Amino acid sequence: MLLSEGPSWGPFVGSMINLAAISIERYLKVVHAAWAQRNLRKWTTYSAAAFAWIGGIVVAVAVTTPTTGVVNGVCYTLVFFPSHAAQTVYGIWYFTSFYVIILLIFIFCYGRIRSTASGRASETVRNCEWIMAGLLFDAWYKASRGVAAPQGPAFQTPSHHQTYL
DSSP: OTTSSHHHHHHHHHHHHHHHHHHHHHHHHHHTHHHHHHHOOHHHHHHHHHHHHHHHHHHHHHHHTTTOEEETTEEESSOOOSSHHHHHHHHHHHHIIIIIHHHHHHHHHHHHHHHHTTTTSOHHHHHHHHHHHHHHHHHHHHHHHHHHSOOOOOOOSHHHHHHHO
8 A cells, every 4th residue: 555656646635735725825815915814814824734735645545545456466546446436436526626626716716816916917927827827737637637547457347346455
């Protein structure tokens, strides 16, 4: 289990949740500055960061533990689902939760920040912001494809799954 991708996947998921939390915090501080100054405290920021990293690790452990197996000395992660339907449901949930929703949060928050601060930032800074966002989500999409459609040995029947769990 320690030699699989599970230990690196928890921080990856945590970083996605953390990026969404940072985007929301920046949105509140720029677009709703007065409200944020009155209501946003350090403990809420620290709690959001802790939630992001703990949540990422919990998701990774909860999913990789029952779906990991060793075949011919090779560890396969996210391959041994109880059924094809469970694998499909997980893929849809993961893609929606960690790609679509994060992307929508990012677009909404930074779009509003950009429109609020349009007089304060130069065009070069704003263009760079969107280029970086595009590159970030391109990388996430490529990483998410491997999770949403894992590759591995062709064991698809429940009897084979039970052998390796």
